[in-house]
Amino acid sequence: MQNLGQLFDIAVELGVKNDPRGKKEIQKILTKREKSYKKLDKEKKKYFDTETLHHIYSDSRILYGKKDRKIKKIIVGIDMETPELLLANELNKNGQKIDAIMAHHPEGRALLNLTGVMDLQETIAGELGVPINIAEKLLADRVGKIDRALHADNIQRNTRNAELLDIPYFNTHTPADNCAYQHVTKHICNKEFDNLGEIVDALMKIDEYRLSAEYGNPPVIISGSNSSKPGKIVATGFTGGTSGNKDIYEHLSRSGVGTILTMHMSEDYKKEAEKHHINVIVCSHMASDSLGMNYILDEYEKKGIEIIPCSGMIRVSRI
Numbered sequence: 001m002q003n004l005g006q007l008f009d010i011a012v013e014l015g016v017k018n019d020p021r022g023k024k025e026i027q028k029i030l031t032k033r034e035k036s037y038k039k040l041d042k043e044k045k046k047y048f049d050t051e052t053l054h055h056i057y058s059d060s061r062i063l064y065g066k067k068d069r070k071i072k073k074i075i076v077g078i079d080m081e082t083p084e085l086l087l088a089n090e091l092n093k094n095g096q097k098i099d100a101i102m103a104h105h106p107e108g109r110a111l112l113n114l115t116g117v118m119d120l121q122e123t124i125a126g127e128l129g130v131p132i133n134i135a136e137k138l139l140a141d142r143v144g145k146i147d148r149a150l151h152a153d154n155i156q157r158n159t160r161n162a163e164l165l166d167i168p169y170f171n172t173h174t175p176a177d178n179c180a181y182q183h184v185t186k187h188i189c190n191k192e193f194d195n196l197g198e199i200v201d202a203l204m205k206i207d208e209y210r211l212s213a214e215y216g217n218p219p220v221i222i223s224g225s226n227s228s229k230p231g232k233i234v235a236t237g238f239t240g241g242t243s244g245n246k247d248i249y250e251h252l253s254r255s256g257v258g259t260i261l262t263m264h265m266s267e268d269y270k271k272e273a274e275k276h277h278i279n280v281i282v283c284s285h286m287a288s289d290s291l292g293m294n295y296i297l298d299e300y301e302k303k304g305i306e307i308i309p310c311s312g313m314i315r316v317s318r319i
């Protein structure tokens with residue numbers, strides 16, 4: 001038995017351990033945040049999200065439920081919205097005893113704060129050789145667009161429904177995506193391949209991708225072909241909130257990036273990558289998110305938590 005706060009903290013800890021920015025940089029950001037919070041007047045402090053002072057992942061939070069709520073069984077999915085909340089409630093009526101609902105994609109204030117994690121993309125682009133001034137300006141433009149779009153969203157809808165049902169509700173987004181990023185970096189990007197076809201074969205050796213392929217959703221090459229030479233392989237589309245600015249591909253290409261692995265890519269991004277001769281492998285969205293979530297769920301399983309996967313979650317235990 002764990003409590004809700006402990007489960008959430010396990011995810012944050014794993015997120016930090018696998019964060020491309022490293023612990024020191026993360027601490028620096030938190031210290032800066034604390035300082036600017038202290039400078040705010042009383043009125044402004046009222047509206048400041050103090051959760052963001054405790055950990056770096058503004059797109060992940062306990063959406064509903066007191067931290068000391070005892071948890072033995074959870075239902076977990078990539079998107080957990082009102083249909084899944086009602087599903088949990090229905091399963092409980094059938095005697096399941098689900099104590100909490102865990103989502104990957106952000107909801108409520110975590111969704112509103114999505115862009116708060118995007119500066120992680122600057123670190124990744126910087127490591128690949130894109131000058132920080134370019135990475136920073138491209139990202140700022142994109143962040144503005146996303147923030148303006150989210151501002152219009154019905155943000156508290158699902159959170160309020162969890163409250164009405166009185167089922168604890170939380171999400172872990174970037175902590176899980178960091179784990180997936182490190183997994184593919186270690187098992188794919190850091191290895192050598194003669195062509196893209198070989199990379200797809202290697203991806204298929206990762207259980208989440210193999211199982212996703214069984215449902216008809218395997219990793220696919222959307223720019224380049226089976227016989228294309230990979231060059232430098234990077235997983236730029238795995239963590240950092242959501243897609244960055246598509247204009248980054250020009251700079252990544254100049255910095256020597258040959259192949260991008262990503263969770264998903266829209267058509268206009270694909271066109272831009274092609275324009276700059278970058279190969280792209282879309283690894284499957286739900287499978288990639290599941291890969292990251294499974295790192296967290298393995299830790300929960302070790303603590304005796306029962307897990308019911310649903311909503312795109314492909315559960316693979318590596319214990």
Ligand SMILES: [Fe+2]
Nearest residue numbers: 104173177289
């Ligand atoms: Fe994700």
Ligand SMILES: [Fe+2]
Nearest residue numbers: 105263285289
């Ligand atoms: Fe996702």
